[in-house]
Amino acid sequence: MLDLNRAVALVLLAFSSGYLYLAYSYHLLPFERFLSVKPNTMPMGLAIGGIICSLFILIQPQVPDVEGDGTVNRPDGEYLQNPQNFNWGQGIGLLVLAAVYAVSLHALGFLFSTSAFLVLGGILLGERRYTFLIPIAITASVLVWYLVDEVLTIFLRPWPSWIF
Amino acid sequence: MLDGMLLGLETALSLQNILFAALGCFIGTIIGMLPGLGPMSIVAIMIPVSLQIGDPATTLILLAGVYYGAIFGGSTSSILINAPGEAAVVATSFDGYPLAQKGQAGKALTIAAISSFSGGTIGVVLLMFFAPALSSFAILFWSAEYFALMLLGLSAVSAFAGKGKVLKAVMMTLLGLMLATVGESSLFQAPRFTLGIMDLQSGINFVTLAMGLFAVPEAFFLAIDKIRGKKSSSKKSQEISNLRINRKEAKAILPVIGRQSIQGFLIGVMPGTGATIASFLGYAVERNLASPKEREEFGKGSIKGLSAPETANNAASTGSFVPLLTLGIPGSGTTAVLLGAFIALNLQPGPQLLHERPEVFWSVIMSMYFGNIILLVLNLPLVPYIARLLAIPRGYLIPFVLFFAMAGAYIGQNNSTELLLLLGFGVLAIILRFADYPLPPLLIGFVLGQMFEDNLGRAMRNANGIQFIWERPMTLMLIISAAMFILFPLLRDWLTSKHK
Numbered sequence: 001m002l003d004l005n006r007a008v009a010l011v012l013l014a015f016s017s018g019y020l021y022l023a024y025s026y027h028l029l030p031f032e033r034f035l036s037v038k039p040n041t042m043p044m045g046l047a048i049g050g051i052i053c054s055l056f057i058l059i060q061p062q063v064p065d066v067e068g069d070g071t072v073n074r075p076d077g078e079y080l081q082n083p084q085n086f087n088w089g090q091g092i093g094l095l096v097l098a099a100v101y102a103v104s105l106h107a108l109g110f111l112f113s114t115s116a117f118l119v120l121g122g123i124l125l126g127e128r129r130y131t132f133l134i135p136i137a138i139t140a141s142v143l144v145w146y147l148v149d150e151v152l153t154i155f156l157r158p159w160p161s162w163i164f
Numbered sequence: 165m166l167d168g169m170l171l172g173l174e175t176a177l178s179l180q181n182i183l184f185a186a187l188g189c190f191i192g193t194i195i196g197m198l199p200g201l202g203p204m205s206i207v208a209i210m211i212p213v214s215l216q217i218g219d220p221a222t223t224l225i226l227l228a229g230v231y232y233g234a235i236f237g238g239s240t241s242s243i244l245i246n247a248p249g250e251a252a253v254v255a256t257s258f259d260g261y262p263l264a265q266k267g268q269a270g271k272a273l274t275i276a277a278i279s280s281f282s283g284g285t286i287g288v289v290l291l292m293f294f295a296p297a298l299s300s301f302a303i304l305f306w307s308a309e310y311f312a313l314m315l316l317g318l319s320a321v322s323a324f325a326g327k328g329k330v331l332k333a334v335m336m337t338l339l340g341l342m343l344a345t346v347g348e349s350s351l352f353q354a355p356r357f358t359l360g361i362m363d364l365q366s367g368i369n370f371v372t373l374a375m376g377l378f379a380v381p382e383a384f385f386l387a388i389d390k391i392r393g394k395k396s397s398s399k400k401s402q403e404i405s406n407l408r409i410n411r412k413e414a415k416a417i418l419p420v421i422g423r424q425s426i427q428g429f430l431i432g433v434m435p436g437t438g439a440t441i442a443s444f445l446g447y448a449v450e451r452n453l454a455s456p457k458e459r460e461e462f463g464k465g466s467i468k469g470l471s472a473p474e475t476a477n478n479a480a481s482t483g484s485f486v487p488l489l490t491l492g493i494p495g496s497g498t499t500a501v502l503l504g505a506f507i508a509l510n511l512q513p514g515p516q517l518l519h520e521r522p523e524v525f526w527s528v529i530m531s532m533y534f535g536n537i538i539l540l541v542l543n544l545p546l547v548p549y550i551a552r553l554l555a556i557p558r559g560y561l562i563p564f565v566l567f568f569a570m571a572g573a574y575i576g577q578n579n580s581t582e583l584l585l586l587l588g589f590g591v592l593a594i595i596l597r598f599a600d601y602p603l604p605p606l607l608i609g610f611v612l613g614q615m616f617e618d619n620l621g622r623a624m625r626n627a628n629g630i631q632f633i634w635e636r637p638m639t640l641m642l643i644i645s646a647a648m649f650i651l652f653p654l655l656r657d658w659l660t661s662k663h664k
Contacts, residue, residue: 007591008599012335019342022357031352035245036628037621039352046341051566053335060331091388095587098566102583105574118563125387127559136560148575150193152209157578 008056016050023047093124109159114141168518169292172526175221176534184217184226185531189539192233192507197241198572202250203481204497213504220509221524225531227505231498232535235439235481236543239276239474244269244553247379248570251370251611252439252477255447257378259462259469260603264302266465268409269551275467276474277543278409279421283475285537286425286654287432287482292529295486305434307622308501308632312642313434314616317441319649320448323604331603337595340609341616343368348518349614351621360523363581372582374572376589377603378567383562384594400510407547409467417471420450428476432483437486438496439477440611446476488513489525 024041032038101117108116118137127133148158170632175181188210194509195206195469210230243260256276262270305313318341321333347367348355349521411464423447431442451462459471462469484496488503492514506513511524518525556564573582623632623639 004595004599008595008601012277015339016342019357023389026356028569032352036624038353038625039349039354042617042620043342043345044354046338046345050338050342051334053338056331084451086388088388093565094387094562095380095384095591098570099584099587102570102580102587105583106398106578106580114567116565121563121566122559125559125562127557133559140564144571146569147195154209154575155578156575160404 001061005062006058009054013051013054013058014046016054020044020051081094090125094121097121097124106157106161109161109163110156111141111143111158112160133152168522168526169530170402171523172528175523176225176530177525178578180536181222181225181527181531182534183417184222185229185535186538186542188229188231189225189233189236189535189542192230192235193237193539194233194239194542196234198237198575199566202238202252203231204501206233206234207498207505208501211501211508215503215508220511220560221527221531222510223505224502224524224528225535226573227502228528228531229535229538232478232532232539233480233551235478236277236280236539239280240550241568243276243470244550245568246382247565247569248374251374251607252443252481253473253605254351254374254378254440254604254611255311255443255473256477258447258473259464259466260663261382262463262465263467263470264315264551265494267640268406268465270547271409271467272470273547274407274544275407275413275417277547278415278476279424279471280478281480281540282421283425283428283537284482285533285538286421287429287479288427288533289531289537290429290479291482295490304638306636307619307626308639309642310397310434311616311623312430312639312646313441314375314612314619316642316646316649317444318608318616319611319646320444321602321608321650329602330427330650332601334650336601336603336605338607339468341613343373343606344435344610344613345617349617350620360618363579363585367614368585368610369573369577369582370611372586373589374632375569375572376586376606377607379565380587380590381593381597382567383566384590385400385597386558386562386565407544407551413467417467420468420471421475423453424450424472424475425479428479429483431476432496433486439480442483443477444478444608448474452649452652456472477493481511483531489517489528490514492517 001102023040026040028038028040052135097117097120101113104116115134115137118140119134122133122137145156145158148154149158176185191210192203192206194511196203207227207230210227216227217223233314233399235250235252238250239256239260240251241255243264246257246261248254248257260272263269318337321337344367346357347364355365355367365408427449428439430440431445432438447462447469449466454462454466454468458466458468470662471579481496481498484499486501492503492512503513509520511517553561565569570583570586573586574580596603596606624630626632627635632639
């Protein structure tokens with residue numbers, strides 16, 4: 001049966017094969033052809049190692065999370081395999097929010113996008129005390145920006161790109 | 165030598181220098197907690213400010229304080245939020261974070277502080293007495309030996325493999341090594357495996373990968389977790405901030421500190437290896453030395469597993485000053501930046517420094533000793549307050565963890581692609597955690613990958629083949645040790661299953 005463990009091994013096998021193709025077809029510069037170590041020497045070795053390893057993972061028998069004599073091989077195994085334990089909406093929502101934050105940082109600037117991310121993240125996770133949440137989010141954004149941009153002099157665009 | 169030590173002691177103990185050492189430790193600790201700003205960046209940022217002081221000894225004392233503080237600050241974010249912003253503190257999170265999850269954040273931070281102090285202090289004593297002798301030993305190491313040392317570091321992955329998972333750990337290491345080949349390399353002319361993406365020309369950023377592999381899944385699992393998510397916000401702050409270590413625990417970490425101080429220092433002495441490999445090897449060695457019962461605890465909140473990398477990385481950081489002070493060769497990225505500070509102060513580190521400016525040479529060494537004491541005195545009282553960060557309600561804690569992880573990758577690059585890459589690695593790490601693939605080996609492979617290929621390439625070019633393996637005894641010895649590191653756990657697994 002193709003469980004998650006073997007499905008990942010299959011993806012790793014495909015990745016290693018693709019990497020091997022890229023390494024094999026790597027365009028060597030004329031002088032590189034005569035070197036003892038070429039730019040694709042180690043990558044080809046790694047790819048072959050990856051293919052062998054993922055094939056072994058695919059075919060080797062699974063180690064049970066808990067063995068017959070009570071030995072626990074994976075303490076959180078039972079917990080992770082029970083979807084009832086999870087609130088998927090909050091987790092996936094947080095990742096989507098993080099992706100939107102990543103894209104908006106340049107367009108909206110650090111201060112606005114960070115404050116919005118922290119406020120919306122808090123709301124998504126059930127925080128409803130807006131009188132705490134909003135001032136904390138804004139203060140944290142301003143403090144981090146001040147520390148990085150003004151004290152450490154590492155440029156961090158505070159405002160939207162279309163303003164400055 | 166005694167005259168020089170007394171001269172250094174006198175300089176380091178002046179009120180002005182003690183204050184600057186304390187200021188350096190404080191600044192380093194606070195900024196070091198931000199993922200992405202490791203000791204090297206913080207020291208580099210502080211150089212222009214510190215040069216304003218004028219006095220070379222005071223300037224270097226301040227920078228050494230910043231260096232130590234930054235290392236400790238990095239450990240704090242590793243332990244509390246599983247966000248190792250620097251390669252040298254990745255191993256700290258393996259057991260530090262599980263301890264914090266168990267409600268023992270105060271204890272974890274105390275063990276980290278004591279281990280750092282001990283590693284740093286023993287390192288300084290070794291530096292004082294053996295620096296000249298060790299520097300001549302360090303230059304015996306050529307590319308072949310460095311390659312073998314990297315291989316030994318990579319073999320540490322066996323320490324992260326539970327029963328029947330050695331292959332998975334090896335696969336993850338290979339994946340990390342593959343990711344390390346993306347972009348430019350010092351050995352070859354053109355960037356590789358960039359798939360035409362301009363942002364990958366300079367390779368994958370360490371902070372992006374580390375935050376993606378550790379901090380993003382942590383925030384995700386805290387958010388989706390109906391049971392543990394509630395528990396984290398309801399933990400009693402008293403329990404979290406308790407920093408007591410009992411006699412049994414102190415007895416357990418004492419030999420670890422002794423061993424790892426010496427091992428970490430010796431690894432740090434060799435130019436180019438530094439604190440990262442010392443911490444990984446320290447972790448692996450202590451796991452292999454532990455009793456079967458203690459070994460089970462590694463990765464789940466073992467105090468030995470926390471103490472080993474913390475001691476080793478601090479001892480190695482001190483060790484990296486040996487080639488800098490005695491030969492003028494920077495032993496790590498941070499000491500390379502410090503070399504720049506020496507030059508800006510019209511000082512030339514190397515054999516002449518001890519004779520021409522003994523007050524500078526000895527005051528830097530003495531200030532390291534006092535820097536360690538100041539760091540301990542400064543940080544131990546703060547531990548209960550720092551640890552209480554974990555009692556923050558999840559509605560605030562989780563978005564902040566994610567924000568700090570993303571800020572670490574964004575600061576200095578101002579590049580959104582980096583953040584999307586970070587999230588991509590985060591999703592990959594979440595899937596790998598569900599499928600029970602160990603993630604630390606992936607990061608170890610990535611961190612050591614470029615050095616591994618560079619040294620292998622140079623060694624093969626010098627020898628025109630692989631005969632350097634058996635022609636150089638030190639290389640052969642290190643490679644055999646690496647093979648034993650991998651084979652012993654396999655053999656132990658096989659024997660255990662046979663007895664059953």
